[in-house]
Amino acid sequence: MTGFTHQTGHLFQVDDAEIYVELAGSPTGAPLVLLHGGLGNMMDFNAILAHLPEQFRLIRIDFRGHGKSTLGNAPLTYHQYQTDVETVLDRLGITHYSVIGFSDGGITALRLAAAQPSRIRALITIGAHHQLASDDPVLGMYAAMTANRWRALFPDNVARYEATNPEPDFDRLVPAVVALWTEAAAYPGEAVHHITAPTLMVRGDQDHLCTRPHILALGELLPQADWFNLPGIGHDVLNEAPALCMAGIAPFLVQHCQ
Template sequence: MISCIVNASKIQVSKEKFIMAVFTHSSGQHLLVDDAEIYFEVTGNPAGKPLLLLHGGMGNITDFNGIVDKFASQFKLIGIDFRGHGKSTLGTSRLTYQQYQADVEAVLAHLDIDSFSILGFSDGGNTALRLAVETPSRIKALVAVAAQSHLDVDDPVFSMLSGVTADFWKTMFPDSVAYYKENNPEPDFEALLKAVVSLWTDIEHSAYPGEAIERITAPTLLVRGDEDHLCSLECVVELRNKIKNAAFLNIPYAGHEAYKDSPILFTEAVNDFLANRLA
């Protein structure tokens, strides 16, 4: 990439070094948090500003491999597998967004990272919202994709999520299940799915951030795929109205995984957002 920097009467042209980056599930480390082994990897620019990537439910850090190259030159990228996901073990604690938050904070403390930006998708976005509420001074910028502040029991999505079974998931996503069984140190797919469904349908304080999102002060970009059947337009508009100075990107023709469905538009918008907020 060639960037032009205009300064008074002269133009300086500089070449930005392109850094290849990928999450491999072979180059990271485990950190013991309570009785769970939390797996994480660090890639990208070692001298860059920290950018934390948090994946969605039943996913893992490799889900971001289609876009990480677009951020690798500018950022030190930290990918964390949530409890039970990817190469992290499940442990015995109940899965909640509060627990995810605690695990993330433990990894960041281990890496001695005090301030950072976040790109979180779905469950990762919900966890990112909690982090932005609870530790506002640490968050430099927040990109939340398909994130929600709450889920009501009368929401059609609630009944949809509460009815998800292991057999359904195996039928719909056989490659994902096979990858999990091959890579997780202590694979128990049925136990993981049950724990994640419980997390999705937990409407107590330890789950979604709720009205506390009004306390978020970090520059925030909310992203939604226009055809997302799990995160409604109304939910994201509510977030935008309650988070001060939040920006909103609704990506046409994209579904729940908008960052995968429209990677070029997504990465260009996010890079522009981060460049303007972190300058």
Template sequence: MTGFTHTLGQSLPINAADIYVEIAGNPTGEPLVLLHGGLGNMMDFNAIVEHLPEQFQLIGIDFRGHGKSTLGNAPLTYRQYQADVEAVLDQLEITHYSVIGFSDGGITALRLAAAQPSRIRALVTIGAHHQLDSDDPVLDIYAAMTANKWRTLFPDNVAQYEATNPEPDFERLVPAVVALWTETTAYPGEAVRHISAPTLMVRGDQDHLCTRAHTLSLGELVPQADLFNLPGTGHDALNEAPALSIAGITPFLLQHCTESSSTQAFSTSPA
């Protein structure tokens, strides 16, 4: 499949922001939504897009303030991300879909899957936790992040953002994302017990943000959760080991999407 380019999509007005969505893959295939991580964008999935089965219609969404989406005036929260994704899919007239979500995208996907009634057929999370306690050391890591620190760590990432976003303001975006990360009440929490979709939890074994304890705790709550642990990889397992990642993700999607494809109808409007 061809990856996302930030040139072939459209921006949809949602709650005082323009949310960018781009469709790749099979235009009549089964919808598979791809949700990126914090301070990233849909193109972060391009390492695996070309290896995904051709039966899928790939729907990339840039979270508000990220990629080609404007920030708007609403505070960044996982609730807002969830509402934005639901609004995008409503405008595209997509009733049911599967999801691959990385980090913030995975946390948002957990909220989407826990909503009742659920619209998700199969769920893949990468490096995503469902809750953080107030004394979790990960919160200190998040709280210490600044725009300058991120620029130092990921200069190419910031340069891409500034070249792509229609209203770039990295000094405003980073504090908004830090506030999202550290707002513990907005994580899906115990609501993940309501997830009925088959779920694959992907984790890099050296991930310092989504620990083994986080993942095992999530797996205890989600009825149909399987763990795919990738040795020798960190938080961004997809880009660190794309071949290994796709080796576990593809069979899972094919199994659970094929099982219900004969009973589930899909409708999409053109991008």
């Protein structure tokens, strides 16, 4: 399957932002939405494309401010991400779909599945938690992130963002994302108990952002949840261990997403 390149997609106007979308796979296949993590973009999924079953219609979306989507002027929130995704899918005429969400994409996927449970055929979250307590140490990690620190950690990713985004402003984007991460009330929280779709929670065992207690707490609230733990892998399981990651995800997709 051809990788996503930010060259063949479409822009959808959603309020004051333009949301970038690329489609791939089988045009008549079951829709599968791919949602990336914070400060990433749709290309983060390219590592797993070779391992995805080919019968799906892939819809990959850059969150506002990320990849080739513009930031607009509204504050970044998980609710805004959810609204953007729902708007794009409505305009594409997609009423029912499955979703794979990584990190922020997984948190957004939980919101989507809780808000409109009848639309979601299957849900796969990767490194995603549904809530953070006010004293959770992860909040301190998020709050300490700055644009310059991210540049030092991921220079290639920042260079790609600056070359791709039509209105690049990384010094504005990072504080907006940090505010999203550190607003505890923005997470889906107890609303996840509305989720009815079969759910697979994927986590790298060395993930310091989505911890084992996070996943156990989420699983207690989901009636049809399975947990796929990858030993020795960190937060970015998509790129650290794509084949191993998809060894658990692909059978789940085939079983539940047709």
